[in-house]
Amino acid sequence: MELRLNDKFGVEPTLGNLVWDWQETLAQHSDPGFAEKGQLTVTYLTEAHRAAAKQIAADMRECGFDSVEIDAVGNVVGRLDPAPPPSGGGLGWGRYLLTGSHYDTVRNGGKYDGRLGIFTPMACVRELARSGRRLPFGIEVVAFSEEEGQRYKATFLGSGALIGHFNPAWLDQKDAEGVTMREAMRNAGLPATIEAISALKRDPARYLGFVEVHIEQGPVLNELDIPLGIVTSINGGVRYQCEVNGMASHAGTTPMDRRRDAAVAVAELALYVEQRAARDGDSVGTIGMLQVPGGSINVVPGRCLFSLDLRAPRDPQRDALVADVLAKLAEICERRGLRHGVEETMRAAAAPSAPPWQQRWEQAVESLGVPLYRMPSGAGHDAMKLHEVMPQAMLFVRGQNSGISHNPLESTTSDDIQLAVLAFQHLLEQLAKEIR
Numbered sequence: 407m408e409l410r411l412n413d414k415f416g417v418e419p420t421l422g423n424l425v426w427d428w429q430e431t432l433a434q435h436s437d438p439g440f441a442e443k444g445q446l447t448v449t450y451l452t453e454a455h456r457a458a459a460k461q462i463a464a465d466m467r468e469c470g471f472d473s474v475e476i477d478a479v480g481n482v483v484g485r486l487d488p489a490p491p492p493s494g495g496g497l498g499w500g501r502y503l504l505t506g507s508h509y510d511t512v513r514n515g516g517k518y519d520g521r522l523g524i525f526t527p528m529a530c531v532r533e534l535a536r537s538g539r540r541l542p543f544g545i546e547v548v549a550f551s552e553e554e555g556q557r558y559k560a561t562f563l564g565s566g567a568l569i570g571h572f573n574p575a576w577l578d579q580k581d582a583e584g585v586t587m588r589e590a591m592r593n594a595g596l597p598a599t600i601e602a603i604s605a606l607k608r609d610p611a612r613y614l615g616f617v618e619v620h621i622e623q624g625p626v627l628n629e630l631d632i633p634l635g636i637v638t639s640i641n642g643g644v645r646y647q648c649e650v651n652g653m654a655s656h657a658g659t660t661p662m663d664r665r666r667d668a669a670v671a672v673a674e675l676a677l678y679v680e681q682r683a684a685r686d687g688d689s690v691g692t693i694g695m696l697q698v699p700g701g702s703i704n705v706v707p708g709r710c711l712f713s714l715d716l717r718a719p720r721d722p723q724r725d726a727l728v729a730d731v732l733a734k735l736a737e738i739c740e741r742r743g744l745r746h747g748v749e750e751t752m753r754a755a756a757a758p759s760a761p762p763w764q765q766r767w768e769q770a771v772e773s774l775g776v777p778l779y780r781m782p783s784g785a786g787h788d789a790m791k792l793h794e795v796m797p798q799a800m801l802f803v804r805g806q807n808s809g810i811s812h813n814p815l816e817s818t819t820s821d822d823i824q825l826a827v828l829a830f831q832h833l834l835e836q837l838a839k840e841i842r
C-alpha cells in the first residue's frame with residue numbers, strides 16, 4: 407500500500423506543486439525536430455536552450471534571489487546573499503552553499519533529469535525570500551548549461567567551468583551541422599573567449615560545499631517504495647570515441663579469410679566489454695553508438711565508429727576495466743589486420759560523498775520520517791566536478807515508471823518533490839544552526 411503525503415500529513419504538497427509547474431513550463435522549450443513530436447530535447451545553446459535559460463532566470467527573479475545572471479558558458483546563476491554578520495563575527499559566516507544541477511537534456515529525454523536539482527533549492531530560496539529571512543550563509547543556485555555532452559563532446563561543460571576545467575580546444579569543436587562552439591556562443595550573445603570563461607572559476611574558500619538533488623534515474627527507490635535516497639558515492643566514468651579502419655571490399659567476392667572487416671572487430675569488442683564489466687559485479691560498460699559511415703549492404707565494412715562508456719564505483723577498479731578493454735581492442739585489431747584510434751572525451755573520478763554533508767542529508771530525511779536508504783550513483787552528475795574542489799553530497803528522489811530515465815517516461819510526483827524541498831529546507835536550517 408502506498409502512503410501518500412496527503413494521507414500522512416493531511417496537507418497539499420504546495421511546494422511540490424510549485425516545482426511541478428516550473429518543470430512543466432520549462433519542458434515547453436525543445437529543439438526543432440523534437441518539439442514538433444512533443445519530445446523534449448534541449449542541447450547546448452540552441453534556441454530552445456537559450457529560451458530555457460531565460461525562463462529559469464525569470465523564475466529565479468520571481469523567487470526573490472538578490473542577483474540572477476547568465477554567465478559566459480550559459481549557466482544561470484542565482485544568489486541569495488547571507489545575513490549581515492553579528493558583531494564579533496560568527497565562524498564561517500558569509501560563505502555560500504553551492505547547489506544546482508543541469509538544464510540541458512539528452513535527445514527525447516525526461517523533464518526531471520537535472521532540472522529537479524535546480525527547482526528544489528529555488529523553492530527553498532523563494533520561501534526564505536517571502537518570509538524576509540536570510541541565513542548566516544548565502545545560497546548560490548546554478549542551473550548548469552551543459553552536462554549531457556549531446557551537441558558537443560564537452561560533457562560537464564557547465565559545472566566544469568566553475569572549477570576551471572574548460573578545454574580551450576572545445577571552442578573549435580563543431581556540432582553535426584558544422585557550427586563551432588565559438589560560433590554557437592557568439593550567436594547566444596556570450597563572449598566566447600577563454601578569458602571570460604576562465605573568470606567563472608570559483609574560489610572554494612568562499613563556499614561551504616556543494617549539494618545536488620537529482621532524480622534517481624534507476625529502479626531501486628521505486629522498488630523499495632522509498633521516496634528519497636542518500637547518495638554515498640558517484641561512480642567514476644571514462645568515455646571514448648573510437649574508430650577502427652580496415653578495408654572496404656566486395657561482399658560477394660572477398661573470401662571470409664581475406665577480409666579486414668572493421669565492424670566485426672567492434673562486435674567482438676562489444677562482447678568482451680559485456681563479459682569483462684560483468685566480472686566485477688558493479689562495473690558497467692557500454693558501446694552505445696556504433697556506425698559504419700557510408701556503409702552498403704554489399705560492402706565489407708571498411709570503417710567503424712563507436713563509443714565506449716566505462717564506469718565503476720572506485721577509480722582503480724574503473725582504470726583496470728579501461729586498461730583491459732583498450733588492450734583487447736588493440737589485440738583484436740592486431741589479429742585482424744586493422745588500425746584503430748581512440749579519443750578520450752570524458753574522464754570523471756569516482757566521487758564519494760563528504761561524510762558531514764551526507765550526514766546532513768541523512769538527518770534531513772530522518773526528520774521527515776522517511777526511511778534512510780543509502781546508495782551509490784551509477785550515473786555521473788555535476789557533483790562529480792565540484793567534488794574536485796569542495797565537499798559534496800547528493801540526495802536522490804524516486805522516479806516513477808520503474809525509475810526509467812533518459813526517456814520521456816521519466817517521472818516523479820508532487821508528493822516526492824515536496825519531500826525533497828522539505829529535506830533541503832531541513833539541511834539549510836541545520837547548516838544555519840551549525841554556523842550560528
Ligand SMILES: [Zn+2]
Pocket residue numbers: 508519520553620787
Ligand atoms: Zn542529470
